[in-house]
Amino acid sequence: MDTLKLASQQLQKLEPHGRTEMKLPNNGFLFLEHDVPYLIVYRRKTKDRQTMRLAKTGASFLILGKDDEDYMHDFLLELVDRMAERFRSFLVVELEKRDLGSTEFIISGPYKKLPSTLDQLAKELEKIDIRYDAKLTATIVDSSAENTENGSPLFEESFLRVKGGTYVRLQIPPVYRTLENKEFPVFFRKFRTQFAKALQQSIYEFIRVQTTSKIASYHALGKRRIHEEVSKIDKEITAIQNSYSFLLLVAPINIENLKRSYFNNGFKNIGTYHYRLLPIDPDILKRKLYQLDIHEIDDPALAYIYDEKREEIDQELTMLKERGSKNFFYSSVRLYQDISTQLLKEAQLILNNIAEDDLASEKTDMDAYDFQKLAENEFDFFRKQAPDFRSKVHIRDDINIMMVAGGELYLPSGYRMTKMEARALIQHELGTHALTYFNGTRQPLQQLAHGLAGYDALQEGIAVLAEYLADALGVNRLRTLAGRVVAGDALLKGANFDDMFSMLYKEYGFAPQRAFDITSRMFQGGGFLKDIVYLKGLLELRDHLANGGTLEPLLAGKFALRHLTIVQELTHRGLLHPPKIKPRYLLNASCDQKLRQFKKGMPLHNMV
Known part of the structure; x- marks a missing residue:
């Protein structure tokens, strides 16, 4: 395929500090940060939008269109080969959804090679808060004895190992959906934030031990670019805030x-x-506020701060009324x-x-x-x-207090002080x-x-x-x-x-x-x-x-x-x-x- 050839050509230009961003056939997409030695992969499924959004919280991710894995297999091996050559090793984490009603994560990977990474992943995933009093569990399955009842793996571990890569499958219990497959949207946002942190902490353990990367903290493993939609929301919410x-x-x-x-x-x-x-009309501004697609931001940290700011502006507008x-x-x-x-x-x-100090007011000896x-x-x-x-x-006659607005200093003309x-x-x-x-x-x-x-x-x-x-x-x-x-x-x-x-x-x-x-x-x-x-x-x-x-x-x-x-x-x-x-x-x-x-x-x- 021409697109695959183009994608392969892109691998020849994996310059440091760069990124590769490209559409793939069947609604697939690659976003690769060249300085991050891991990739989250998701194979697109019907009615599984949440798992794809979990995958897109990563700095680097690959969304495969339906039935794409056969012709993408060689490209991925080449990608792993190139990245592992630079970092000594490269991690591929595939995310999949488990059946409705499950509360157990299944982690499949080479346990003998990555005991600390997989153990930490299980530990961090079990910390995720779940609704009601239920508790999430995480089970580690050695990839050499993997049960494939939930579908075949994207890679044979042996193929990837030759290229210097490591493959982990993570099957996620959809606890953010009801048994009737209806979403709990507020809970999902909370789940996504905690899931992203758990995954990044564990991936950092792999990077720290297995690679030559100089990344110093798991905090650096989230998205490294502000998407244009985030910039648009930032400008619009600031414009609303500045309108009053x-x-x-x-x-x-x-x-x-x-x-x-x-x-x-x-x-x-x-x-x-x-x-x-x-x-201003507070109701009109509120309407504009809630037309912003903040919950579609794939970066949990940014989604949180804009959601929180929107709520604060909403409260202020209510107070004005x-x-x-x-x-x-x-x-x-x-x-x-x-x-x-x-x-x-x-x-x-x-x-x-x-x-x-009763005499303080009598000591004023400076004017505006x-x-x-x-x-x-x-x-x-x-x-x-x-x-x-x-x-x-700015010294003004029409103000009665000193203030900073927009970084400028405004002074009443009659202001006096010590x-x-x-x-x-x-x-x-x-x-x-x-x-x-x-x-x-x-x-x-x-x-x-x-x-x-x-x-x-x-x-x-x-x-x-x-x-x-x-x-x-x-x-x-x-x-x-x-x-x-x-x-x-x-x-x-x-x-x-x-x-x-x-x-x-x-x-x-x-x-x-x-x-x-x-x-x-x-x-x-x-x-x-x-x-x-x-x-x-x-x-x-x-x-x-x-x-x-x-x-x-x-x-x-x-x-x-x-x-x-x-x-x-x-x-x-x-x-x-x-x-x-x-x-x-x-x-x-x-x-x-x-x-x-x-x-x-x-x-x-x-x-x-």
Whole structure:
């Protein structure tokens, strides 16, 4: 066949770092990564789409059309010969589906040659969670005594062994289908993720022992290319996310008037919050969200992060429709979760051990234009590391808070601050938010710039730690973060506006202005827990670093700590990159010492 001749010619060009991708007759397909010494093979069967999708989770896979194996046999032997010549050995794993109702994997392979690989495969497969209380089992059958009741093998082991290859058949129990052959789609996605990990861990054992490959981790054995459909989903979900400003739309537009009235009334009767009109239709955006074929992504790691992000955007859109109602608060709890006992205790320790600095507001000696010079100097520092860094500083009359949006810094024209606050804001807003945005834009996935689901806590935790490492974390700043936590706890326990303000003002000694700011932010939308993430993120970051984690990999984009394993896996595969620019505070003489103290689990109230 002409196609087979073309495929054979392709084998003459298996250059390092390359890949071969081609269609084959009868709806077959070859995707071969030249630097990966294994291939997953699937022989197409009717009504067996799930097994084919399991095969396509591999870095290299071959889908054979119906009845293709006879004329593909010599091509595969040639492929194994070429790859084994380069890597000393090459593994072929064929996936097949077992009968409905089975809960047992059957692993057929040369056990005497690969005892550790096959034993690990069985062990990892048995860890896969199954619905209800059933348990999966895995049985190893030596290929020399193989039972062929489920069909003949693709290769005779002896033929492959001469070429330097090893052949393993893996028969998979379709526990993701009912006895009536109906799919459990949500369970299948979970099964696929765990199955891919089990297979990759076991294949890595083979690679480590049997080949000359320099692959250093099983994390590198997943897909090494971002499919164009994934890039399309990435752009579309980012466009939906960027079509509205969630925080702006849940912030009241009449808060200054409410504050004056509240203070004039002796700290009573807050009045009614008013919000901006919605510039989008949440229902239309939700429709667009669920038209994205995220569940068709064959890479389980990428499918997970986009599915999770879609759910978060869905929750935000629901909350926009619920502004001003109690349902907004319930949705906020779901989005930002509860306050742990440890987090509340740390917040209370801060407030009980640190007194408010009543004179701090009188020390403001820098304006927006002074700060602009500092910010531009910081941007120049970034440009020395990355000449393509393009962010600018904008001083505006139509905003009332400092913010970073799209990597750009926006300053209110009347903004004033102390020199210490300026240092803190430089490392918080630029050294963290603008920096991770830029690093995220240099990733192949736009979501790393705009934020994976739940990224806020880690972002704010790093930003507050940056203030500390830059010797700029102030007393009132840390107290404010703690105050937000105790206010969030009060909100969860049913406190009203007056109760919360009184607690902060009278029990914890906050000045009326700060007590109002904390309370008013906590009640925006109908009850908003986002402000707990600052101290929560700092606490989680301290625990992560205390357990051996490092700071720099967390600067590669905007993601949550729970995504770190996925980010590391995608980096191992070459799909993501280490951070391109790093913050200035890492160069401070005191940084290493302060970071070591923080890693040891220092109480947060000792940070000032």
